[in-house]
Amino acid sequence: MTTTQTAVRPAPVRGRTAPGPRGIPVLGNLPQWKGDTAEFLLRAQRDHGEVSRLRLGPYTVHLVSEPDAVARVLKDNSSNYTRGVLYEQFRTVMGDGLLTTDGDAWKAHRRAVQPVFLRKAVASIEPIIVRATTEMLDDWEVRARRGEPVDLVTETLRLTLVTLSRSLFGYDIRPATPVLKDVVNNVIEVMFKHGSVGEMAPSWLPTRRNRTIARDRRIFTRLVTDIRENHARTGEGPLMELIEAATDPVTGQRWTDEEIRDEMLTIYLAGHETTAVALLWTLVSLAQHPAVGERMDEELERVLAGAVPTAADVERLPWTQQVVDESLRLYPPIWIYPRDAVADDELAGFHIPAGSSVLLSPFVSHRNPRHWENPEAFDPARFDPERSKGRHRMAYFPFGAGARMCVGNFMALLELRMIVAMIHQRFKLSLVPGEFLRYGDTAISLRPRSRVLVQPVSRDRGARR
C-alpha cells in the first residue's frame, strides 16, 4: 500500500495588511494609546482610514469603523468574534455576567433576564423614573433659590443608580450611595484606566490593584445579600424575581450565589454609569446650544402643556428624542469595545489574523466624515427622517448591534427622554464658567474629566404631578 502525503497548506491570507500609525519597538503604539486615547483613535481613522492596525504591546488590534465591516463583526460573522483578551479585565471585576461571557453561558443568562428589558415591560418603570427625578428636582429647587450650583456628575450617577435599583431590584439604594460612589469609581478605573494590556499581574498577587478589586467585590457581595433579603421579604423587583427563579438549562439547577452576584454586579455597573454619562452630556449640550434647548422647551410645552411626561408621551416628542440621539452620537458612553477573531477574516479588504483583536468605537464611527457632515457639531436636526435617509445603519451604534446589543437600550432611552424632559420643564441650566469639560480619560465610559457644575434656574412653573 502506498501512502500519499498531502502537504498541509496554510489557509490563504485574505486581504491586505491594514495600514496604521508608527509605533516604537516592543511597546508599539501603547504610549499613544495611554495618552489621549480618544484623540489617538480619531487620528488613526483620519490618517489611515476605516480599518487601521495598532500594536498595543504584544497585541495586534484593528480599529474598525467601515460600516459594512462593523456589521460583519457584530452581526453577519459574529460567531467568529469573541469577547477576547481585552474583556478579561472586566471579568476580574464583574466576574462571569452577561457582559463578559460567550456561548451557552451567555445565552442562558440573556434569555433569563431579557423579559424585564422588553419595550413593553420597561414602560412600567415610568412611575419610578418620575419619583426619583422629582426627588432630585425638589432638591435642586432649594439649591436654585440659594444660587447654589449642582454637580451633574454626582447628580446623574445618583439618579440613574437609584432608578435602576428601585425598578429592577426593588431596592432603595440611597443609603448606600456614598460608599458605592467610590466602589464604582474604583471599578471603572481598574477595568480600563490602567489599560487592559498594562496591568498583567495575576489576580492572586497582592498588588494594590488586586487588593482594591477584592475589597470592592466584598462590599458588593454584602450589598447583594441585603438586596436579596429585601426581595425575599417584600417580593419587589421584577429582575430580582427572574434571577432568583432562573435555572441552568442543562442541569436544571438554580443559579449559584456567585452567578447571581456576578449578574447583579454586571447589571448595576453596565446599567447606571452609562445612562448617567449620556444624561450628563445631553444636559451639557443643551446648555451649550440654547437654540436647541428652546426648540425642545417649545415642544414640551406644546405636547405636554406642563404635565409630567409618561412613557407614551415621549413617543410624541421627536425633537427631544433627536436631542438624545445626537448626544449619544457625539458622546456614546460605551465608546470603545473589543472583540477577538477566532479564525482569519477579511474586513473591508483587510486581513484580520486569527487571535488578533478588533476594536469597535462608536465614538470614532460617529465622527467619521464619510457618513456625518460636520461631525463635531451638535446638530440634532441631522436625525430628521429626511436627512437620515440613505445613512448606513452601522454608521450609528451607541447600543451595539446583533445578538449582543445592549439589553438595557429601551430602558436607557426611556429614562433619558423622560428625565431630560422633566428637568427642562422645571429648570434652565447654565454651565458655571471655567468648568473643564473635556471628555475621555481612557475610562470605560466617556466621562468628563472633572466635575461639571451647572446653575439651575427655576422656571417657576413646576410641571403638574
Ligand code: HEM
Ligand atoms: C445610554 C445608556 C447605555 C449605553 C450607551 C449602553 C451601551 C451598551 C453597549 C454598546 C453594549 C454592547 C457591548 C458589546 O457588544 O461589547 C451594551 C451591552 C450591555 N448593556 Fe448597555 N448601555 C446602556 C444602558 C444599559 C442599561 C440601562 C442596562 C441595564 C440596566 C445595560 C446593560 C447591558 C448589558 C447587561 C450588556 C451586555 C449584553 C450582552 O452581551 O448580552 N445597559 N451596552
